[in-house]
Structure formats: structure tokens, C-alpha cells
Amino acid sequence: MPPIPGSGLAKGLAVTLRTMTKKTVTEQYPDAQPELPPRTRGVIGLFEENCTVCMLCARECPDWCIYIDSHKETVPPAAPGGRERSRNVLDRFAIDFSLCMYCGICIEVCPFDALFWSPEFEYAETDIHELTHERDKLREWMWTVPAPPALGPRRRGAEGTRRARKAAEKLAAAQEPEPEPREGES
Ligand code: SF4
Numbered sequence: 001m002p003p004i005p006g007s008g009l010a011k012g013l014a015v016t017l018r019t020m021t022k023k024t025v026t027e028q029y030p031d032a033q034p035e036l037p038p039r040t041r042g043v044i045g046l047f048e049e050n051c052t053v054c055m056l057c058a059r060e061c062p063d064w065c066i067y068i069d070s071h072k073e074t075v076p077p078a079a080p081g082g083r084e085r086s087r088n089v090l091d092r093f094a095i096d097f098s099l100c101m102y103c104g105i106c107i108e109v110c111p112f113d114a115l116f117w118s119p120e121f122e123y124a125e126t127d128i129h130e131l132t133h134e135r136d137k138l139r140e141w142m143w144t145v146p147a148p149p150a151l152g153p154r155r156r157g158a159e160g161t162r163r164a165r166k167a168a169e170k171l172a173a174a175q176e177p178e179p180e181p182r183e184g185e186s
Pocket residue numbers: 060061062063064065066095099100101102103104105106107
């Protein structure tokens with residue numbers, strides 16, 4: 001059956017009308033800031049004090065975009081007669097965000113909680129080299145990492161704390177000295 005003349009136009013107009021009445025999902029960024037979830041994967045922050053230069057993150061990164069340099073230092077023995085120890089000292093820690101695919105593997109594998117997601121995302125550059133963030137920049141991102149959510153009352157952590165406090169109170173009560181008998185009391 002041949003198509004009715006003008007039916008295509010009518011269908012098109014129907015789609016337009018339907019779309020006009022729907023709630024718009026487009027956000028007018030940068031005039032309006034988008035409402036992002038607090039755990040958005042925006043950029044990675046480095047908490048340098050926790051980093052032991054184990055290199056796990058750099059080895060596991062699928063894009064090879066984490067650059068770490070370090071050197072070894074000898075630490076004198078803690079007590080006389082003890083042995084000298086050597087430790088890694090961080091010289092460079094950088095992430096190239098022009099290569100990073102925001103998979104989060106580096107954060108997952110870090111055994112010492114030195115890497116965190118920050119929701120900040122406004123760091124576009126006109127020069128691609130500027131997207132390699134060195135340790136100072138990664139540290140600055142650290143201060144934009146949201147605090148972890150509090151444990152709920154039914155979570156194990158809260159329950160464990162409650163039990164530990166109760167046990168400590170019981171122990172303290174048991175260790176309290178008996179009150180001295182007053183004069184006239186036998
Ligand atoms: S998020 Fe993924 S790609 Fe980006 S630095 Fe970490 S491991 Fe590499």
C-alpha cells in the first residue's frame with residue numbers, strides 16, 4: 001500500500017511534540033554546575049604519607065600512565081646493636097590523565113590507602129602535557145576527596161565498637177577497688 005502523503009511529516013511532528021513535553025535532561029554546563037554523585041570518578045588524589053613506593057599501582061595500571069621514581073635510603077638502627085634498614089623514598093609520582101581511563105584499578109590495588117577518587121573534574125587543558133599531574137598537584141586533589149560515609153547502626157563496625165566499649169566498661173568496673181568499710185560497720 002502506498003504511503004499516505006504527509007504521514008512522514010505527521011510522525012515527525014508527533015515525535016517533536018512528545019519530546020517537547022518531556023522533562024529536559026540536558027545540563028547547561030558550564031553556566032550551571034552538574035549535580036554529580038559524591039563518589040564521582042573525577043580525578044585521583046595522592047596521600048603521599050601513606051605511599052611506600054611499592055609500585056603496585058604503576059604495575060597494575062592498564063594504560064601505564066603512572067610514573068614513579070624513588071631511591072633507597074639507609075635508616076640507622078632504632079636501638080644500639082640493631083641492624084640498619086633501607087627504605088624507599090619517593091622522588092616522583094605522576095599520573096597522565098590524558099591516558100588514564102578512570103578504571104580505578106590503581107586505587108583498588110593500593111595496599112596502603114594512598115590513592116583516592118575526588119569528584120573534581122574541571123581540569124581541562126589546551127596543552128596535553130599539562131594533563132600529567134605531578135605529586136604536588138595530586139596532593140592538592142587529596143583535599144577535595146569527600147569524607148567516607150559514616151557506618152550505619154546495623155553495620156558490623158558500629159556493632160564491634162559498641163561491644164568493645166561495653167567490654168572495656170565491664171573490665172573497668174571489675175578492677176575498681178572495694179570501698180573501705182566505714183567506722184562502726186563490721
Ligand atoms: S584509574 Fe586506571 S588507567 Fe587511570 S591511573 Fe588508575 S589504573 Fe591507570
